[in-house]
Amino acid sequence: MKRNSTEPIQITEVCLRDGSHAVAHQFTVEQVRAVTRALDEAGMHYIEVSHGDGLGGSTLQYGRSLVDEMKLIEAAVEQCSQSRIAVLLIPGIGTVHELKQAHSLGAKLVRVATHVTEADVSAQHIHFARELGMEALGFLMMAHSAPIDVLVEQAKLMESYGAQAVYVTDSAGTLLPEEVRARVRALRSSLSCEIGFHAHNNLSLAMANTLVAIEEGATRIDGSVRCLGAGAGNTQTEALIAVLQRMDMHLGIDLYKLMDLAEEVVAPIMHRVPEINKGSLSMGYAGVYSSFLLHAERAGKRFGIDPRDILMELGRRKAVGGQEDMILDVAASLHKNQ
Numbered sequence: 001m002k003r004n005s006t007e008p009i010q011i012t013e014v015c016l017r018d019g020s021h022a023v024a025h026q027f028t029v030e031q032v033r034a035v036t037r038a039l040d041e042a043g044m045h046y047i048e049v050s051h052g053d054g055l056g057g058s059t060l061q062y063g064r065s066l067v068d069e070m071k072l073i074e075a076a077v078e079q080c081s082q083s084r085i086a087v088l089l090i091p092g093i094g095t096v097h098e099l100k101q102a103h104s105l106g107a108k109l110v111r112v113a114t115h116v117t118e119a120d121v122s123a124q125h126i127h128f129a130r131e132l133g134m135e136a137l138g139f140l141m142m143a144h145s146a147p148i149d150v151l152v153e154q155a156k157l158m159e160s161y162g163a164q165a166v167y168v169t170d171s172a173g174t175l176l177p178e179e180v181r182a183r184v185r186a187l188r189s190s191l192s193c194e195i196g197f198h199a200h201n202n203l204s205l206a207m208a209n210t211l212v213a214i215e216e217g218a219t220r221i222d223g224s225v226r227c228l229g230a231g232a233g234n235t236q237t238e239a240l241i242a243v244l245q246r247m248d249m250h251l252g253i254d255l256y257k258l259m260d261l262a263e264e265v266v267a268p269i270m271h272r273v274p275e276i277n278k279g280s281l282s283m284g285y286a287g288v289y290s291s292f293l294l295h296a297e298r299a300g301k302r303f304g305i306d307p308r309d310i311l312m313e314l315g316r317r318k319a320v321g322g323q324e325d326m327i328l329d330v331a332a333s334l335h336k337n338q
């Protein structure tokens with residue numbers, strides 16, 4: 001592959017954060033320890049640990065964590081001799097207070113995540129992280145849902161606040177390869193900082209989209225071991241490493257160790273296998289936030305509605321992350337109109 005960047009590719013493993021959605025935020029300290037230790041031994045660059053909705057996400061609305069995420073972050077940091085621990089923060093769900101705490105426990109990087117049109121709310125958190133000496137990256141969620149010029153304008157805002165990379169985040173797993181290409185290319189030609197890419201596999205395009213992003217010069221790339229992420233999961237890390245090695249890109253991550261940890265450590269802790277089924281496929285098709293899946297299934301059961309109808313309506317209403325309450329609202333109104 002001919003890459004449009006000479007910067008090294010850095011992988012962020014997200015199974016302990018995005019995968020938190022898939023296990024309804026029920027990770028235990030022992031699980032986080034075991035996964036982090038094995039990832040560190042395999043040479044993973046960054047390991048993200050937080051509630052699925054980022055720092056401060058443990059609420060009735062988003063789902064309560066079994067264990068306080070600060071305990072999980074602390075446990076993860078203790079296991080690392082080479083990997084760096086990252087956290088995710090959505091301004092308004094998490095605050096600088098949680099960020100400070102995560103940093104004091106040893107988190108080295110924060111991804112400040114906003115809806116693709118709302119980068120301005122990330123200024124304070126990016127500034128604060130940089131003052132703390134953390135790496136601070138911007139994460140523009142639902143990147144499919146804004147025109148490319150808006151995406152570029154919002155990414156520039158994050159860069160102006162001090163973000164060292166900005167991600168095209170395909171939260172709904174709905175982007176097509178050429179749509180990823182156009183987005184990463186536009187950001188590469190307008191920004192000086194690194195570009196990242198985060199995929200969901202709802203339309204079975206996570207790997208293809210990730211390769212296109214890398215080709216266009218994205219250097220911060222996300223994956224989840226065994227696809228442990230929301231919806232149909234993310235780009236499968238061990239498969240990505242194998243594919244990149246086949247393309248002669250060697251990132252210093254041990255493939256055998258990743259394969260072993262996928263089967264022996266991650267598979268046993270999965271509550272359900274993230275797969276392309278009627279729920280995740282509907283999200284990819286309708287452009288709905290991957291983390292809405294379990295909420296929509298629960299609401300469907302409660303109101304006797306097919307979760308696909310709820311997801312399609314959420315897509316029509318262009319629901320954004322943080323609007324989980326709208327899921328119940330949609331289910332209730334579909335029930336009323338039945």
Ligand SMILES: CC[C@H](O)CC(=O)C(=O)O
Binds near residue numbers: 053
């Ligand atoms: C709710 C936060 C979300 O899970 C972040 C993310 O991974 C995405 O938007 O895909």
Ligand SMILES: [Mn+2]
Binds near residue numbers: 171198199200
């Ligand atoms: Mn995600």
